[in-house]
Amino acid sequence: MDDLKELRKQFLLHLGRAEDSxxxxxxxxxxLGKKGEITGLLKSLTSMPPADRPAAGKEINELKDFIENQLxxxxxxxxxxxxxxxxxxxxxxxxxxxxxxxxGGRHPISLVLDEVIDIFISMGFGVEEGPEIELxxxxxxxxxxxxxxxxxxMQDTFYINDEVVMRTHTSPVQVRVMQQRKPPLRFIxxxxxxxxxxDISHTPMFHQVEGLMVDTNITFANLxxxxxxxxxxxxxxxxxxxxxxxxxxxxxxxxxVDIGCIFCKGSGCRICKTTGWIEILGSGMVNPKxxxxxxxxxxxxxxxxxxxxxxxxxxxxxxxxxxxxxxxxDLRFLGQF
Numbered sequence: 001m002d003d004l005k006e007l008r009k010q011f012l013l014h015l016g017r018a019e020d021s022x023x024x025x026x027x028x029x030x031x032l033g034k035k036g037e038i039t040g041l042l043k044s045l046t047s048m049p050p051a052d053r054p055a056a057g058k059e060i061n062e063l064k065d066f067i068e069n070q071l072x073x074x075x076x077x078x079x080x081x082x083x084x085x086x087x088x089x090x091x092x093x094x095x096x097x098x099x100x101x102x103x104g105g106r107h108p109i110s111l112v113l114d115e116v117i118d119i120f121i122s123m124g125f126g127v128e129e130g131p132e133i134e135l136x137x138x139x140x141x142x143x144x145x146x147x148x149x150x151x152x153x154m155q156d157t158f159y160i161n162d163e164v165v166m167r168t169h170t171s172p173v174q175v176r177v178m179q180q181r182k183p184p185l186r187f188i189x190x191x192x193x194x195x196x197x198x199d200i201s202h203t204p205m206f207h208q209v210e211g212l213m214v215d216t217n218i219t220f221a222n223l224x225x226x227x228x229x230x231x232x233x234x235x236x237x238x239x240x241x242x243x244x245x246x247x248x249x250x251x252x253x254x255x256x257v258d259i260g261c262i263f264c265k266g267s268g269c270r271i272c273k274t275t276g277w278i279e280i281l282g283s284g285m286v287n288p289k290x291x292x293x294x295x296x297x298x299x300x301x302x303x304x305x306x307x308x309x310x311x312x313x314x315x316x317x318x319x320x321x322x323x324x325x326x327x328x329x330d331l332r333f334l335g336q337f
Contacts (some may be wrong), residue, residue: 004063007026007037011067015074022083024075031067038064086209107116108337109207111324112234112314116209117190119233123226125211126187130173132194138172142293143250156196166194170210170249177212178294183301184215190310203323207310214286214296214303220253223283223304227257231280234313235259240266242277251284251305264317271321278316281308 011031018024031037041060045053079241106114115126146150158166173189188211198204213222228241240260248254259280261272268274283306289296318337320326325333 003041004059007031007041008063010067011070015070015165018074019078021075021078024071024078025229028071032064032071046051049312096301101108105334105337106319107326107334108314108320109310112317113190113207113209115312116230116234116308116310116313117188119230120188120209120211120260123229124186125213126168128173128177128187128189129191130167130170130176130189132192133160134165134167134172136165138168139165139169142175142290143171144287144289144293145249149249158194158196168195170208171192171305174210174212174305175290175294178214183296183303185303186213186215187211203311203327206323209309209310210305210307210318212286212303212305214301216301218285218302218304220285220304220333223285223306226304227281229305231257234317235262240277243283246282246284248282248284250287250290252287254282254284257281257283257306263319280313280316283307296337 011027014027014030018027018322029036033039038060042057045057045060048056121127122333139157140146140149140152157168160166170189170193173191177185177187177189188209190209191207192205193208194205195202196204211226213226224243231241232239239262242256242258244258246254246256257280258277259270260266261276261278263269263271264276266276268276272278283304286303286305289305291298311326314320314326315323
């Protein structure tokens with residue numbers, strides 16, 4: 001009887017220290033298993049006098065039932081506590097605000113491209129588009145750049161075959177529109193163009209906006225007025241603008257258009273190579289040979305054309321010094337816009 005009391009006391013001490021179901025399972029094996037304390041006591045009955053066995057067996061079985069009931073009750077409490085903890089940990093408070101998600105933004109090139117298009121639309125220009133995979137005829141020959149012409153070296157072209165290229169500018173759109181419609185015409189052609197070139201200021205794919213105006217009595221003064229108004233809208237009304245003689249096969253005369261350096265305000269810096277000016281776009285009066293290719297009478301009609309790279313305007317507008325930043329998808333950069 002003293003042994004049973006000590007065993008009961010020992011069991012309750014161990015039970016009070018059990019904190020999870022695995023510890024309870026160890027206690028069950030220790031006291032009720034095949035090699036457990038209770039099993040050992042039951043086996044010891046054979047060594048007792050026969051007269052004492054019933055009373056001793058009754059006491060041992062009562063202790064066995066007590067241990068089993070205590071283990072089951074304690075296990076139920078631990079299970080309830082574990083379930084409650086899991087519910088607390090995994091529950092969702094529907095009254096709390098959601099975690100939310102980051103709101104995306106427009107890419108800087110898209111922002112400037114849309115701004116450029118909106119400016120020209122406000123000036124009465126339409127918008128035309130064309131294929132990015134273009135015939136050599138539209139990309140070069142119709143623009144007064146025949147085969148073996150030195151001007152082809154000005155554009156590092158992706159050739160698909162001898163007759164098909166990735167367009168190097170959006171000027172082919174102008175040719176296609178002139179073939180389909182008669183003057184007066186006034187539209188811009190925005191889109192992607194491709195050239196085999198890649199460095200800090202060039203990428204194999206970039207965006208251009210080219211414009212065309214054709215009618216009777218169109219002069220260089222009209223070209224100058226339109227481009228000055230455009231550049232003053234994109235940058236600031238007091239931005240200096242100058243036209244500098246240049247050469248393009250599809251315009252004659254031709255001019256590069258410069259703006260006063262927005263970094264040094266004309267005093268000279270590394271960006272403008274100490275000149276105080278930055279080249280921004282090319283332009284000129286449409287070459288009569290281009291009009292003949294599309295069936296226009298160059299004696300009756302005149303017109304002007306211009307073209308600009310959107311990446312270049314974006315870099316100047318936001319003070320970006322590496323064109324590759326536009327395509328690296330670094331959120332630290334894109335998040336600023």
